Amino acid sequence: MNNVQSQIAQTLECLKRDSNYRVLVPQKHKGFQITRFTNPTNKNPQWLLNLASNDYLGLASDESFNAMFLDSTLFKENLYFSSSSSRLLSGNFEIYAQLESHLSHTFGKQALIFNSGFHANLGALGALNSLKNVLFIADKSIHASHIDGLKSFQTTHLKRFSHNDMQRLEQFLRDNAPKYEAIFILSEGLFSMEGDFAPIRTLVTLKQQFDNVYLYLDEAHSIGSFGKDGLGVCADFGLLDSIDFLVLTFGKALASMGACVLCNGIFYEYFVNFSRALIYSTALPPLNIARSLFSFLELANLNNQRANLARLSEDFKALLIKNLDLEVLGDYNIISLILGDNAKAVHFAKKLEQRGYFAPAIKSPTIPKNRACLRFSLSANLPFETLESLVPILKKIDYEYLSKNK
Incomplete structure (x- = not known):
């Protein structure tokens, strides 16, 4: 390995230590669900609720549209x-x-x-x-x-x-x-x-x-x-x-x-x-x-979708604020749950994926250091019940994380 490659390798190792290493994972989409092939031998990966798409009106997967x-x-x-x-x-x-x-x-x-x-x-x-x-x-x-x-x-x-x-x-x-x-x-x-x-x-x-x-x-x-x-x-x-x-x-x-x-x-x-x-x-x-x-x-002709999106966003944010002792940002279709450091955000994202939700951790340099978060990007066609069931899961993950890291 020459000097340039060695320098790159060290830089990548630093990213891994800081829980800031990025990888590309193959995916499939079905409506507002996503599946990710993180393990090539697993031919039937879990379908997850996709909370990372910017398809705010749900048009990309709207068959009639x-x-x-x-x-x-x-x-x-x-x-x-x-x-x-x-x-x-x-x-x-x-x-x-x-x-x-x-x-x-x-x-x-x-x-x-x-x-x-x-x-x-x-x-x-x-x-x-x-x-x-x-x-x-x-x-x-x-x-x-x-x-x-x-x-x-x-x-x-x-x-x-x-x-x-x-x-x-x-x-x-x-x-x-x-x-x-x-x-x-x-x-x-x-x-x-x-x-x-x-x-x-x-x-x-x-x-x-x-x-x-x-x-x-x-x-x-x-x-x-x-x-x-x-x-x-x-x-x-x-x-x-x-x-x-x-x-x-x-x-x-x-x-x-x-x-x-x-x-x-x-x-x-x-x-x-x-x-x-x-x-x-x-x-x-x-x-x-x-x-x-x-x-x-x-x-x-899409005012109904925008009304659904506004209502969904307002209700979901209110639930997060009511049930979690964490900072919640967002005035409309993007709701961010501030977690602080990269490791905590990655931990939350992994736990959510195990429970059927895809909400990747957002880390520096995308956002400032110590402001790592989960970014919930909402779509007008998401059933509110699925977001409602997410809140107690987040509350449990937060409780377990705080207990483990006292």
């Missing part, structure tokens, strides 16, 4: 399994223009489609980061893709404020607005780990006090699943006109794949010419884009 798509003109006219090229060469199929036109009309901004939410943030922020004399001010809980987009240039000027700390953000803005050509505030509509909402109205109010401040908001976990007709937090609050960059992803509540950045025309042109994640990626297959458009067209 999928049948509607398969019977649609959108499906039949876009039956290509590969685009075979980047969008700037021969991969820009007509369906791309149809979806972007629909999104632009719906949200009042020009839409640019990317291959994923990660690509969208990597591409848009990487391009903005190449501008001269700009500053990024980011909530500490933003997604890793935002940070990776900013890391694409070594000259990044970045300041971070504690999660949803508007006082600190305001101070950063007042201290730095005169020094920079532009400041970009980075936040999320519904945060992927804490499960809480950004104070959108306050963000907009602060931004509007300065001529050179822009607001970049990622609605990956709220588009489709939240608000009137599922159009997300900003639309629900009537604040779309005040958001300069709006990121929507299609692989969660919309049960498809891809993402878009919505912005004004000059930034759209800039991203087309300077976003490396767009320019140098083979475009998504037309079939995926057609599925995304189909989902957006159906959003207004």
Whole structure:
């Protein structure tokens, strides 16, 4: 083993000691259940309730919804399994223009489609980061893709404020607005780990006090699943006109794949010419884009699913708070049970799996150290009884863990 391999081996051993080692396990899905082939010799593994999916409306496994798509003109006219090229060469199929036109009309901004939410943030922020004399001010809980987009240039000027700390953000803005050509505030509509909402109205109010401040908001976990007709937090609050960059992803509540950045025309042109994640990626297959458009067209018809999701989330969180002496976070479809260290979170996840529940431990660097948790990602089609029966199991695991580790 050479020096590089030895260094890697030591790093991996450290991850194992810290209960932070990751592996890929083959899976099968059936509705809201999942089975994992952790032991290759076990041909009949246990089916588990899947509490780790971002299929918030249950559309990915909804047979009637999928049948509607398969019977649609959108499906039949876009039956290509590969685009075979980047969008700037021969991969820009007509369906791309149809979806972007629909999104632009719906949200009042020009839409640019990317291959994923990660690509969208990597591409848009990487391009903005190449501008001269700009500053990024980011909530500490933003997604890793935002940070990776900013890391694409070594000259990044970045300041971070504690999660949803508007006082600190305001101070950063007042201290730095005169020094920079532009400041970009980075936040999320519904945060992927804490499960809480950004104070959108306050963000907009602060931004509007300065001529050179822009607001970049990622609605990956709220588009489709939240608000009137599922159009997300900003639309629900009537604040779309005040958001300069709006990121929507299609692989969660919309049960498809891809993402878009919505912005004004000059930034759209800039991203087309300077976003490396767009320019140098083979475009998504037309079939995926057609599925995304189909989902957006159906959003207004899914209010019952959103109502179910809201009720399920509220009732489940109330049960957790009532029965467990642990911190519980989450304002909507993402509920996090804070456990502290990685080992405890892994212990809980393993015990739950033995009892028929799949809720993987969320650990650093995804979240800060000593904030490891179980993240329950809820779906509108989950039977509440299954969540209700989970609570006494969690209570028992917690009691046993505390007794063992006194």
